[in-house]
Amino acid sequence: MHSFATIIGLAQKSLRNRASTALLTILSIAISLALLVGVERIRSEARGSFANTISGTDLIVGARGGDINLLLYSVFRIGNATNNVSWESYQDIASQNAVEWSIPISLGDSHRGFRVMGTNTDYFRYYSFGNKRKLEFAQGRPFAEVFDTVLGADVAAELGYALGDSIVIAHGAGSTSFLNHDDKPFTVTGILKKTGTPVDRTVHVSLEGIEAIHIDWQSGARVPGQSTSAERALQMDLQPAAITAFLLGLKSRIATFSLLREINEYPQEPLLAIIPGVTLQQLWELLGVVEIALLVVSICVVIAGLIGMLTSILTSLNERRREMAILRAVGARPWHLLLLLISESTLLAALGALLGMAVVVGATALSANMLEQRFGIFVAVRWPNAFEWLIAGIVVLAAAVVSLWPAWRAYRNALADGLTIRT
Amino acid sequence: MSDAALKSASERAAAVVQIRNLVYAWPNQDPVIVIPELNLARGEKVFLAGPSGSGKSTLLGLVGGVLMASAGEIIINEQPLGEMSAAARDRYRSDHVGFVFQLFNLLPYLSVIENVTLTCRFSTRRAERALQQSNSIEQEAERLLHHLGITAELMRRRVTELSIGQQQRVAAARALIGAPELLIADEPTSALDHDLRKRFIDLLLSECEAANSAVLFVSHDVSLGPLFDRQIALAEINEAAASLEPNYA
Numbered sequence: 001m002h003s004f005a006t007i008i009g010l011a012q013k014s015l016r017n018r019a020s021t022a023l024l025t026i027l028s029i030a031i032s033l034a035l036l037v038g039v040e041r042i043r044s045e046a047r048g049s050f051a052n053t054i055s056g057t058d059l060i061v062g063a064r065g066g067d068i069n070l071l072l073y074s075v076f077r078i079g080n081a082t083n084n085v086s087w088e089s090y091q092d093i094a095s096q097n098a099v100e101w102s103i104p105i106s107l108g109d110s111h112r113g114f115r116v117m118g119t120n121t122d123y124f125r126y127y128s129f130g131n132k133r134k135l136e137f138a139q140g141r142p143f144a145e146v147f148d149t150v151l152g153a154d155v156a157a158e159l160g161y162a163l164g165d166s167i168v169i170a171h172g173a174g175s176t177s178f179l180n181h182d183d184k185p186f187t188v189t190g191i192l193k194k195t196g197t198p199v200d201r202t203v204h205v206s207l208e209g210i211e212a213i214h215i216d217w218q219s220g221a222r223v224p225g226q227s228t229s230a231e232r233a234l235q236m237d238l239q240p241a242a243i244t245a246f247l248l249g250l251k252s253r254i255a256t257f258s259l260l261r262e263i264n265e266y267p268q269e270p271l272l273a274i275i276p277g278v279t280l281q282q283l284w285e286l287l288g289v290v291e292i293a294l295l296v297v298s299i300c301v302v303i304a305g306l307i308g309m310l311t312s313i314l315t316s317l318n319e320r321r322r323e324m325a326i327l328r329a330v331g332a333r334p335w336h337l338l339l340l341l342i343s344e345s346t347l348l349a350a351l352g353a354l355l356g357m358a359v360v361v362g363a364t365a366l367s368a369n370m371l372e373q374r375f376g377i378f379v380a381v382r383w384p385n386a387f388e389w390l391i392a393g394i395v396v397l398a399a400a401v402v403s404l405w406p407a408w409r410a411y412r413n414a415l416a417d418g419l420t421i422r423t
Numbered sequence: 424m425s426d427a428a429l430k431s432a433s434e435r436a437a438a439v440v441q442i443r444n445l446v447y448a449w450p451n452q453d454p455v456i457v458i459p460e461l462n463l464a465r466g467e468k469v470f471l472a473g474p475s476g477s478g479k480s481t482l483l484g485l486v487g488g489v490l491m492a493s494a495g496e497i498i499i500n501e502q503p504l505g506e507m508s509a510a511a512r513d514r515y516r517s518d519h520v521g522f523v524f525q526l527f528n529l530l531p532y533l534s535v536i537e538n539v540t541l542t543c544r545f546s547t548r549r550a551e552r553a554l555q556q557s558n559s560i561e562q563e564a565e566r567l568l569h570h571l572g573i574t575a576e577l578m579r580r581r582v583t584e585l586s587i588g589q590q591q592r593v594a595a596a597r598a599l600i601g602a603p604e605l606l607i608a609d610e611p612t613s614a615l616d617h618d619l620r621k622r623f624i625d626l627l628l629s630e631c632e633a634a635n636s637a638v639l640f641v642s643h644d645v646s647l648g649p650l651f652d653r654q655i656a657l658a659e660i661n662e663a664a665a666s667l668e669p670n671y672a
């Protein structure tokens with residue numbers, strides 16, 4: 001029907017005639033949609049990188065406590081363990097038949113705000129993240145000597161360390177700790193490639209290194225009058241008595257649940273085993289509240305944008321009654337007027353949506369670096385995907401639906417006014 | 424005026440508009456229009472005078488099929504408007520009637536030519552009749568505009584940059600494109616200077632003559648009456664006007 005095309009043409013020209021208000025409406029829709037899609041992007045990327053923090057590990061074992069707490073300190077380096085796991089229990093469980101590999105973890109110290117983790121070289125061999133990616137060295141090699149250290153990518157980048165540099169580890173996790181193990185400095189022998197996980201922010205040393213710097217310490221404080229030099233420490237037996245937690249890789253995943261039960265009922269010591277994927281899911285559900293809040297806020301912003309559009313259409317309606325009467329006089333049917341107003345707002349919203357998508361792509365391109373470095377969220381710079389287009393489509397549809405109201409009023413007015421507009 | 428009763432059958436058949444016992448009241452108001460009879464012959468140019476508020480625009484809305492009579496009938500080209508569907512009335516309007524209002528006849532976001540050809544976008548009949556005159560509807564618009572004294576230079580201006588007199592002439596061109604049977608003009612000269620009024624009406628009437636369109640021209644300015652074939656005072660044919668106080672000479 002060619003009057004349909006006529007009306008769409010009229011809508012275009014009418015909008016162009018009111019370019020400045022139209023532009024403002026387009027902008028407000030663009031910005032609100034960009035916010036919504038941007039939040040959605042960060043949310044899904046955050047969820048993705050969150051789930052990718054650890055992979056390939058079948059069980060994480062620590063002292064009995066909360067599941068999420070164990071996941072937080074062993075994987076995310078957040079919080080502390082309430083208790084240790086004895087070396088004997090670790091050895092016992094790690095040597096079980098079902099176990100393919102194990103990685104011990106010893107936490108508690110820090111270096112200038114970065115957590116220090118004691119482990120062994122199996123860590124570099126077996127630890128994996130993302131899609132079963134192994135750790136890789138940007139420079140150097142794993143630690144070999146007691147006082148060697150391997151830095152995560154962010155540690156090296158932010159503190160400007162290079163291979164061969166010497167660093168001092170502080171006692172405790174605070175960044176302003178005055179209790180330094182300054183008598184036993186470590187030498188940087190390796191720097192890892194960036195992973196986008198907490199590994200990047202970790203200082204890795206051997207279990208023996210952790211043991212060595214604590215020779216003169218007992219229950220978190222230096223033993224007065226006792227001072228063992230680094231050289232002497234190397235002569236001593238540096239086998240730790242306890243570790244904080246350990247990761248297990250199993251030969252077959254079928255064994256996961258039986259081993260889990262066995263560890264949780266371990267008679268010698270109260271232990272807790274968790275399946276990382278399951279606990280990650282629990283943690284994400286906890287964070288889900290924040291996620292939903294963010295989403296609700298950005299949906300509200302979109303609604304505000306649509307209300308802004310509605311306001312501008314409604315206020316223009318009165319001054320356009322004349323226009324409607326002219327259109328009626330030349331033979332426009334009432335539904336033509338309905339169509340005119342609906343297509344105007346749909347056109348505005350569609351332009352706003354396109355601009356909004358451009359803003360999202362532009363903004364991610366500009367902030368991708370910052371997001372990755374500051375928050376560890378890797379946001380890919382890419383064109384909008386199908387889901388994001390769907391969101392944009394829903395916003396455009398919502399604009400069309402919302403404009404039914406002013407369109408209906410214009411329709412009623414046109415019928416009631418006849419050809420005389422009484423103002 | 425009881426001439427209607429004497430009209431012969433042949434004269435009736437030639438009528439473009441026949442009004443019989445027409446009554447119209449706006450919602451929740453007393454009737455403003457009570458007209459027992461009024462006829463407009465094909466090509467006839469009728470001047471309808473009445474003070475403001477007497478129901479002139481309302482009558483035009485009824486004849487134009489925008490308003491629906493409360494009672495009685497309006498027959499256009501032998502077709503009773505009351506029997507048409509809303510869609511048919513809208514089609515009738517665009518096919519057979521041209522409108523010129525007092526002011527603001529043009530859509531500000533369309534060019535002069537687009538305003539004139541707008542009618543043809545809603546009516547295939549008008550478009551076809553325009554094409555009998557010229558090669559394209561745009562050419563026909565230009566031809567009419569030219570006849571009405573709109574120069575090519577003025578045609579290129581934005582409609583908001585035209586004087587009121589020029590805007591009214593563009594509106595007349597739009598009403599006349601595709602040669603409608605009936606031109607309805609609702610005080611189109613009220614916003615014009617006195618000197619311009621006569622000139623505008625002369626141009627309008629000669630174009631109507633050329634298109635053989637009947638004219639129903641409404642104004643409160645009775646001095647314009649002699650320019651038309653017939654003058655009618657609304658108060659004389661409208662029985663509802665008895666309650667109104669006519670304030671013209």
Ligand SMILES: Nc1ncnc2c1ncn2[C@@H]1O[C@H](COP(=O)(O)OP(=O)(O)O)[C@@H](O)[C@H]1O
Pocket residue numbers: 416417418420422449450455473474475476477478479480481482
């Ligand atoms: N859209 C409308 N709704 C309600 N009443 C109206 C409307 N238009 C006109 N009227 C009323 O109808 C009467 C006639 O108005 P109108 O036809 O505009 O007179 P005129 O054109 O002769 O000045 C007036 O009393 C006016 O108040």
Ligand SMILES: [Mg+2]
Pocket residue numbers: 420476479480481609
């Ligand atoms: Mg009037």
